[in-house]
Amino acid sequence: MSSQRSARPSASDPEGGGIAILGAGALGRLWAARLPPTASGFVPRNPSALSSFRLHYHFRDSEGREHAVTRPWLTTLSDVTLLLVTTKAGDTLEALEQVIGRIPESCPVVLFQNGLGSQQAVAARWPARPILAASTTEAANRPAPDRVVHAARGHTWIGALTEPATDLVAGIIRQLSPSGLDVRGEVRILERLWGKLAINAGINPFTALLDCPNGEILESRLFLDSIDALCEELANLIAAEGLPPHSPRILRNDIERVARNTASNTSSMRGDVQSGRTTEIDYINGYVANRSRELGLTAPVNQMLTDRVKELVPHPSN
Numbered sequence: 118m119s120s121q122r123s124a125r126p127s128a129s130d131p132e133g134g135g136i137a138i139l140g141a142g143a144l145g146r147l148w149a150a151r152l153p154p155t156a157s158g159f160v161p162r163n164p165s166a167l168s169s170f171r172l173h174y175h176f177r178d179s180e181g182r183e184h185a186v187t188r189p190w191l192t193t194l195s196d197v198t199l200l201l202v203t204t205k206a207g208d209t210l211e212a213l214e215q216v217i218g219r220i221p222e223s224c225p226v227v228l229f230q231n232g233l234g235s236q237q238a239v240a241a242r243w244p245a246r247p248i249l250a251a252s253t254t255e256a257a258n259r260p261a262p263d264r265v266v267h268a269a270r271g272h273t274w275i276g277a278l279t280e281p282a283t284d285l286v287a288g289i290i291r292q293l294s295p296s297g298l299d300v301r302g303e304v305r306i307l308e309r310l311w312g313k314l315a316i317n318a319g320i321n322p323f324t325a326l327l328d329c330p331n332g333e334i335l336e337s338r339l340f341l342d343s344i345d346a347l348c349e350e351l352a353n354l355i356a357a358e359g360l361p362p363h364s365p366r367i368l369r370n371d372i373e374r375v376a377r378n379t380a381s382n383t384s385s386m387r388g389d390v391q392s393g394r395t396t397e398i399d400y401i402n403g404y405v406a407n408r409s410r411e412l413g414l415t416a417p418v419n420q421m422l423t424d425r426v427k428e429l430v431p432h433p434s435n
């Protein structure tokens with residue numbers, strides 16, 4: 118999976134390939150490592166600040182094998198045929214503002230953000246572009262700046278958000294197939310994103326507040342005292358959005374099942390707090406609280422968790 122070439126890369130260079138990745142965190146590096154070396158590269162947000170034309174890191178695949186990965190920073194984006202956006206939810210709109218003018222109008226943009234809110238903001242900002250959302254259960258983490266671990270294999274669902282993307286899903290799946298990752302089309306991508314948001318809303322803030330791995334939240338007073346009300350708030354909002362109803366009981370079962378199955382994991386939110394990074398709480402429990410208010414509902418438990426997580430690390434005010 119490694120590439121040792123040293124020529125200056127560009128997406129129009131056959132060595133640069135056609136898939137550009139915006140966001141060089143764990144998920145972006147997982148995709149780059151899994152795609153053939155000649156097929157992908159990373160998009161710098163500020164090309165003039167690049168100190169090297171290549172990004173090097175170590176990748177441990179899901180079978181525990183180690184790989185040295187080298188991928189180009191793409192300095193030319195005019196021939197990019199697919200853009201995967203793997204930035205944090207809160208950075209996405211601004212990051213895309215910086216690069217979207219350099220990629221072709223017809224290039225599909227696939228958004229991999231957690232939670233909800235950032236995807237709708239991007240689709241509303243560029244309705245004439247082919248914008249899609251992905252929901253993934255691939256588990257990747259970055260225990261050190263130059264190390265990425267593919268902790269567990271999962272599935273990725275992709276669906277269109279804007280009209281120009283409607284017929285592009287099959288072609289994108291074909292383009293991503295050399296990765297060997299399981300990628301499927303999803304007509305109801307918003308429902309899929311809601312399902313993942315509900316799981317994250319019921320796990321991530323508790324792990325961040327209690328500073329514990331996912332499984333340990335299940336015995337905690339905080340979780341046991343608030344999970345039923347939290348699931349009720351989620352179920353009310355899902356129904357008010359006109360999505361297929363979920364009972365609070367089933368939502369709680371789903372949350373507890375995922376927490377047990379990922380018992381030793383450090384959630385992405387706990388990882389953000391430990392590293393002093395802004396969390397995605399505004400796009401998970403914060404999204405539930407705000408959207409509930411907009412639809413005339415209340416979500417005090419989601420609001421309380423949002424407020425408390427925001428006290429752990431500084432967040433931009435919004």
Ligand code: KPL
Nearest residue numbers: 320379382383384385386
């Ligand atoms: O998606 C996750 C996350 O950490 O964001 C869970 C499902 C909680 C697994 O850790």
